[in-house]
């Protein structure tokens with residue numbers, strides 16, 4: 001087999017149903033791209049999967065979903081790791097690279113309920129389940145008469161808790177539901193104006209060691225340029241504002257007629273203050289656009305919110 005074609009690729013993956021679906025999806029794409037290559041999954045559990053009794057914001061945020069996968073890259077047990085981009089920390093260690101962001105699915109949030117059509121349809125006192133400060137702050141800002149209660153666990157657990165009546169509705173990423181064939185549970189897709197998504201939501205990223213130029217080459221055909229520009233801009237906003245689970249922050253970019261259209265917000269967790277901004281720019285300047293939008297948000301009041309949240 002030629003030097004440029006891989007004989008074997010090992011994918012490190014979390015073992016949630018969604019993570020395994022995502023890893024299998026990339027496996028199938030790599031097998032189609034590199035006929036004869038043996039693509040295998042190396043499943044593992046991360047701390048993010050184990051800590052279910054409190055909001056991730058309290059125990060360290062996104063890094064909890066990737067650390068063990070990165071260890072498998074470092075010790076050679078795996079060649080790549082497949083992540084939901086929204087779970088990848090904004091700052092990565094220099095020994096790692098993220099050379100491939102694939103085509104995005106629906107990046108928006110989904111309203112899931114058997115009783116109501118949307119947030120606007122819910123009566124005062126009705127309870128929404130989410131553990132995302134991003135989602136919670138936007139609900140409080142627009143629907144202050146609704147209750148918001150913490151919701152942890154994998155996707156199946158969250159749906160079970162809803163079906164058991166612990167909530168009147170829950171909010172999940174539409175991409176997670178559609179990937180697992182649960183699209184019919186989506187009562188309505190939430191417009192970005194109602195629930196601006198998290199940076200990278202709906203996009204898959206493939207991580208490897210920065211030194212693995214061979215792997216980087218193998219992955220290039222899977223790169224989606226438009227999604228990459230959007231996600232880089234969104235992550236630049238979050239990185240510039242020190243984005244983590246602790247800060248209620250959303251960033252969402254779409255490509256329109258060859259230009260990037262980027263929106264962002266920062267809010268107090270109780271939604272009492274919400275600062276929004278938008279910019280458009282060239283895809284090639286995606287990260288600079290994200291940093292400029294972060295400056296706009298700071299200038300419009302985000303600085304004070306971030307200072308309070310520490």
Ligand SMILES: NCc1[nH]cc(CCC(=O)O)c1CC(=O)O
Nearest residue numbers: 084086172173175176201202203
């Ligand atoms: N850790 C939560 C998480 N990480 C990625 C997704 C959905 C899939 C994606 O955004 O690619 C979810 C579930 C959710 O937000 O409801």
